[in-house]
Amino acid sequence: MTVRDWQGEADARARACLTAVAPPGDLWLGAMLAEHGAAGVWAGLVAGEPPPSVPVEEDEDPDPEAWARLRRRWDGWSAAAARVDPDGLLGESAAAGIRFVAPGDPEWPGRLDGLDLPGGRRSHGLWVRGGGDLRNLCLRSVAVVGARSATAYGEHVAAEMAYELAEQDVVVVSGGAYGIDGAAHRAAHANGSTVVVLACGLDVDYPRGHAGMFADIARTGVLVSERPVGATPRAKDFLIRNRLIAALTPGTVVVEAGRRSGALNTASHAVELHRVLMAVPGPVTSAMSVGCHVLLRDWQAGCVTCADDVVAQVGAVGELPPESGPVRVSAHLDAESARVLEAVPRAGAGPAVVAAASGTSLDVAMRSLGLLAAAGLVERCRAGWRLPR
Amino acid sequence: MTVRDWQGEADARARACLTAVAPPGDLWLGAMLAEHGAAGVWAGLVAGEPPPSVPVEEDEDPDPEAWARLRRRWDGWSAAAARVDPDGLLGESAAAGIRFVAPGDPEWPGRLDGLDLPGGRRSHGLWVRGGGDLRNLCLRSVAVVGARSATAYGEHVAAEMAYELAEQDVVVVSGGAYGIDGAAHRAAHANGSTVVVLACGLDVDYPRGHAGMFADIARTGVLVSERPVGATPRAKDFLIRNRLIAALTPGTVVVEAGRRSGALNTASHAVELHRVLMAVPGPVTSAMSVGCHVLLRDWQAGCVTCADDVVAQVGAVGELPPESGPVRVSAHLDAESARVLEAVPRAGAGPAVVAAASGTSLDVAMRSLGLLAAAGLVERCRAGWRLPR
Numbered sequence: 173m174t175v176r177d178w179q180g181e182a183d184a185r186a187r188a189c190l191t192a193v194a195p196p197g198d199l200w201l202g203a204m205l206a207e208h209g210a211a212g213v214w215a216g217l218v219a220g221e222p223p224p225s226v227p228v229e230e231d232e233d234p235d236p237e238a239w240a241r242l243r244r245r246w247d248g249w250s251a252a253a254a255r256v257d258p259d260g261l262l263g264e265s266a267a268a269g270i271r272f273v274a275p276g277d278p279e280w281p282g283r284l285d286g287l288d289l290p291g292g293r294r295s296h297g298l299w300v301r302g303g304g305d306l307r308n309l310c311l312r313s314v315a316v317v318g319a320r321s322a323t324a325y326g327e328h329v330a331a332e333m334a335y336e337l338a339e340q341d342v343v344v345v346s347g348g349a350y351g352i353d354g355a356a357h358r359a360a361h362a363n364g365s366t367v368v369v370l371a372c373g374l375d376v377d378y379p380r381g382h383a384g385m386f387a388d389i390a391r392t393g394v395l396v397s398e399r400p401v402g403a404t405p406r407a408k409d410f411l412i413r414n415r416l417i418a419a420l421t422p423g424t425v426v427v428e429a430g431r432r433s434g435a436l437n438t439a440s441h442a443v444e445l446h447r448v449l450m451a452v453p454g455p456v457t458s459a460m461s462v463g464c465h466v467l468l469r470d471w472q473a474g475c476v477t478c479a480d481d482v483v484a485q486v487g488a489v490g491e492l493p494p495e496s497g498p499v500r501v502s503a504h505l506d507a508e509s510a511r512v513l514e515a516v517p518r519a520g521a522g523p524a525v526v527a528a529a530s531g532t533s534l535d536v537a538m539r540s541l542g543l544l545a546a547a548g549l550v551e552r553c554r555a556g557w558r559l560p561r
Numbered sequence: 562m563t564v565r566d567w568q569g570e571a572d573a574r575a576r577a578c579l580t581a582v583a584p585p586g587d588l589w590l591g592a593m594l595a596e597h598g599a600a601g602v603w604a605g606l607v608a609g610e611p612p613p614s615v616p617v618e619e620d621e622d623p624d625p626e627a628w629a630r631l632r633r634r635w636d637g638w639s640a641a642a643a644r645v646d647p648d649g650l651l652g653e654s655a656a657a658g659i660r661f662v663a664p665g666d667p668e669w670p671g672r673l674d675g676l677d678l679p680g681g682r683r684s685h686g687l688w689v690r691g692g693g694d695l696r697n698l699c700l701r702s703v704a705v706v707g708a709r710s711a712t713a714y715g716e717h718v719a720a721e722m723a724y725e726l727a728e729q730d731v732v733v734v735s736g737g738a739y740g741i742d743g744a745a746h747r748a749a750h751a752n753g754s755t756v757v758v759l760a761c762g763l764d765v766d767y768p769r770g771h772a773g774m775f776a777d778i779a780r781t782g783v784l785v786s787e788r789p790v791g792a793t794p795r796a797k798d799f800l801i802r803n804r805l806i807a808a809l810t811p812g813t814v815v816v817e818a819g820r821r822s823g824a825l826n827t828a829s830h831a832v833e834l835h836r837v838l839m840a841v842p843g844p845v846t847s848a849m850s851v852g853c854h855v856l857l858r859d860w861q862a863g864c865v866t867c868a869d870d871v872v873a874q875v876g877a878v879g880e881l882p883p884e885s886g887p888v889r890v891s892a893h894l895d896a897e898s899a900r901v902l903e904a905v906p907r908a909g910a911g912p913a914v915v916a917a918a919s920g921t922s923l924d925v926a927m928r929s930l931g932l933l934a935a936a937g938l939v940e941r942c943r944a945g946w947r948l949p950r
Binding site for chain 2: 325328329452453454455456457461462464465468469474475476477478481
């Protein structure tokens with residue numbers, strides 16, 4: 173599914189492993205990856221070598237204490253790297269239907285290059301789960317975010333807006349949380365596709381109550397995260413995650429937000445990235461609309477009341493290419509994988525049966541099944557592999 | 562109370578009479594008044610003379626049909642002028658506590674000169690009722706307008722905002738209608754002063770249900786109109802009235818407005834006059850907030866949620882002079898009128914008693930009582946004149 177040469181494959185594998193030892197968006201790691209390549213950095217970490225040098229801004233203070241801190245950070249990563257089993261990480265991920273997408277891969281969303289600005293916390297790689305193609309889904313997309321403790325009004329507006337955006341083939345990107353995020357995802361999924369950007373491993377299902385929704389969404393949409401399988405979310409992970417929501421889309425709509433809502437953090441990323449910032453007004457008597465009114469009053473956010481308003485504002489900057497709808501990964505399968513997929517029975521079968529039915533070797537069938545699982549097109553069952561329910 | 566020379570008095574008297582024959586803001590009449598003076602124009606009308614010539618724009622089409630229409634208009638005014646009894650009009654007005662304020666009078670609000678732009682329907686004169694000084698009240702003022710068929714939410718927000726504006730010595734100007742206007746007037750009056758701009762004669766009390774509120778407001782605030790005593794409002798009068806609301810104030814707040822609300826007409830005047838336009842957001846599910854959201858989205862209206870927001874936005878353009886509060890007409894009384902006012906007993910007395918008590922002649926006392934009544938400081942009763950209840 174992904175076309176990587178030998179070096180690309182090694183780098184992608186190294187980036188996948190790095191997600192298990194270093195925090196997403198780490199600026200120093202980003203500089204090392206740019207200078208020395210992911211495979212080299214990873215090899216150095218595993219071998220317990222000292223950190224490779226990176227170009228330093230002339231006006232940067234060569235504070236010895238700062239260097240000591242960096243060294244401790246590197247040593248921590250190095251110790252963690254020694255405990256990572258690359259095959260195990262990738263195998264466990266594939267078994268859970270999770271694939272890794274690295275910069276340069278066909279599924280890598282070009283808009284993330286917006287994070288490549290001075291001090292921009294560029295993503296080093298994304299874990300992706302689901303039948304949608306992340307890049308294609310994000311082409312014609314909008315972020316719809318808001319408070320977890322939303323009001324009935326906010327959830328109603330989020331759902332209506334998301335449903336109507338889906339009607340116009342606009343993919344809704346959000347953070348998978350309770351409240352506005354959940355209402356937007358659910359309505360978008362009911363009428364089209366949606367992208368869930370999580371702050372935890374894609375097998376972790378945080379919040380728990382959204383596990384069923386995430387499984388549903390994985391059929392046609394995608395879940396995406398910078399954190400590896402098994403990673404639980406810490407408070408700061410949500411903030412670093414928010415930059416991805418803003419960066420994946422040409423515009424962000426804040427539906428409801430209290431005075432200190434995390435949605436305002438996403439809004440600030442949208443402004444930094446020069447994306448379209450929009451806010452939904454609400455009763456001035458509602459604490460959950462205070463943040464939206466601040467955005468309208470002080471941040472020059474566009475006032476949007478419905479999907480048409482959103483499409484008009486984002487479309488006005490030429491960022492909603494006319495497209496008939498999201499493209500599924502299955503459309504991009506190579507001939508071998510497509511044959512293997514066709515041979516997988518709905519009720520499930522072992523790899524040998526699939527290999528025989530598809531006319532390929534057991535070896536090829538097993539590799540294809542792994543890739544198909546990573547793309548969310550097949551899933552494990554007691555009999556072996558089956559089409560997702 | 563007003564300082565006019567002989568010519569000024571004759572012109573003011575003519576302008577007062579003109580309100581009884583020509584519609585407010587008539588452009589052609591405005592051009593004639595500027596060219597020939599009000600007294601001359603009025604004399605010509607009464608004498609049945611042909612219309613005096615006014616300078617015509619070079620590129621204006623001397624369409625003979627247009628001239629015939631103008632001539633019919635003039636002849637209609639002329640016929641009506643012949644039926645006007647100037648002493649009767651002014652006497653009846655004074656008896657109802659209504660004074661006439663002409664351009665150049667001390668009480669004339671300077672901001673109305675903003676209407677003196679090409680095609681601007683400048684006011685030819687204002688009827689004023691109440692104990693406030695129109696000019697002083699408007700110095701530090703804001704228009705708060707909105708739908709007649711307001712929701713409970715809208716009336717709540719209008720009242721809260723008006724009350725808090727009064728707290729900050731900002732006078733609320735509005736149109737006296739049911740709904741938002743009434744809620745704003747009532748709350749402003751409860752905590753300070755307010756100005757009611759009507760589309761009918763100031764003795765007409767339209768809408769009827771607000772007669773009591775208007776009487777209350779007249780004590781410390783003012784009611785103002787371009788129409789003479791007895792004039793009932795027609796639909797178009799509200800639109801021409803709306804320009805006054807926008808012109809009297811440095812900024813207009815629209816609290817609630819349907820898609821075709823008259824408040825949007827006031828908003829368009831505010832924009833034309835380069836005043837600050839503000840809108841209160843509301844639920845996007847409310848038809849009564851649709852107009853406000855259009856103003857926020859497409860008219861670059863400022864988003865305001867409370868009085869502080871309004872003061873910040875209007876204050877930012879330097880249009881809210883710091884002042885300790887509105888000034889009452891009584892502060893400007895000449896010594897004679899002040900003595901007469903002091904002599905009027907609460908229970909009421911005839912002019913002879915008042916003259917004796919104030920140590921003035923009957924003649925002076927009667928003239929002063931007329932002026933005091935026009936300023937809303939005394940009112941007629943069975944015994945003669947008394948202080949307003």
